[in-house]
Amino acid sequence: MKSLVSLFALICAVGFALWGIVWFMGSDNPIVPGGYYGYITQTPILGPSRFVGVIKGPGGPGRLWNPHTVLVSITPYNYNEDFAGPTAVIAKDNLTLDSFSMHTSLRIKDSAEQVKIFVEQYSTVHPGESADQVVYGAYQNYIEQPLRSAARDAAQRNDGLKIKDNIPIIGNEVETKIKALCKDTPFQIDNIVVGNTTYPSQITESVAKKLAATQDLARQETLIQIAEKEATIREKTATGIANANNTIKQSLTGEYLQYLAIEAQEKSMSSPNHTVIYIPVGPMGIPITAQTRPEEVGNKEATAK
Numbered sequence: 001m002k003s004l005v006s007l008f009a010l011i012c013a014v015g016f017a018l019w020g021i022v023w024f025m026g027s028d029n030p031i032v033p034g035g036y037y038g039y040i041t042q043t044p045i046l047g048p049s050r051f052v053g054v055i056k057g058p059g060g061p062g063r064l065w066n067p068h069t070v071l072v073s074i075t076p077y078n079y080n081e082d083f084a085g086p087t088a089v090i091a092k093d094n095l096t097l098d099s100f101s102m103h104t105s106l107r108i109k110d111s112a113e114q115v116k117i118f119v120e121q122y123s124t125v126h127p128g129e130s131a132d133q134v135v136y137g138a139y140q141n142y143i144e145q146p147l148r149s150a151a152r153d154a155a156q157r158n159d160g161l162k163i164k165d166n167i168p169i170i171g172n173e174v175e176t177k178i179k180a181l182c183k184d185t186p187f188q189i190d191n192i193v194v195g196n197t198t199y200p201s202q203i204t205e206s207v208a209k210k211l212a213a214t215q216d217l218a219r220q221e222t223l224i225q226i227a228e229k230e231a232t233i234r235e236k237t238a239t240g241i242a243n244a245n246n247t248i249k250q251s252l253t254g255e256y257l258q259y260l261a262i263e264a265q266e267k268s269m270s271s272p273n274h275t276v277i278y279i280p281v282g283p284m285g286i287p288i289t290a291q292t293r294p295e296e297v298g299n300k301e302a303t304a305k
Helices: 002-026 112-122 131-142 144-156 164-181 201-251 254-270 294-304
Strands: 036-042 050-056 067-073 077-083 099-108 187-198
Touching: 036 112, 050 112, 067 112, 067 131, 077 131, 077 144, 099 112, 099 144, 099 164, 112 131, 131 144, 131 187, 144 164, 164 187
Parallel strands: none
Antiparallel strands: 036 050, 036 067, 077 099, 099 187
């Protein structure tokens, strides 16, 4: 009897040890790094997988049997949508753009509940996918095509050469539509902006030539205005000189000239280095001044002879 009990105890001990070894080899403690959420499930030996929970990193749930973790980053992602070639944007005036692009910055909302909804309803997780691939796959499934349609619709309501002038308006319109689309989803749209936009080379060259011609015309108009201003200045200067000459001519009377001559003599006599100047004088030593015309001088010389 005792031998049977001992044998049973041995079998139990060996079984328990084997179970412990198997459980240890088949279990793991999944670690969720910072900046990520971990969507954790367990797969039993028999039966379907079951959801364990969502863990925010850094951390882990402890050792679990055969766990599987889908990592979801909550850091921003930036995606670019290009419209070129067969998908090029055709403007309202039928101008086809060489390139047109939209930049989207988004993230998964920082919430365990939202991460659970994201994994179960918006992502298509495949074995071996990274966290970045999981988010990008969900972006392609839910956001990419509505965003492209909204961007194309907003751009095509403008004439080709007006698109660059209306880039902020186009970006705001697309951002408003996509934010409304994602309002009740795990996606948080940070911003959407228009990226690179280029026109066909012939259009660019035509615009450059038109701009150069406009600049030349403006430069010529400026030169004309400068010439007109300079002519006005010369005219004003000549008029001022003529008026000054007339004023001087009218004010230089004989009496005034005599006064200036006497004043000059007084200054000369009071100077320590004066020079004797002989000036024709009339009665009482007053300098003689006279206003004569050239023909009068000739007549007077003839009379004197």
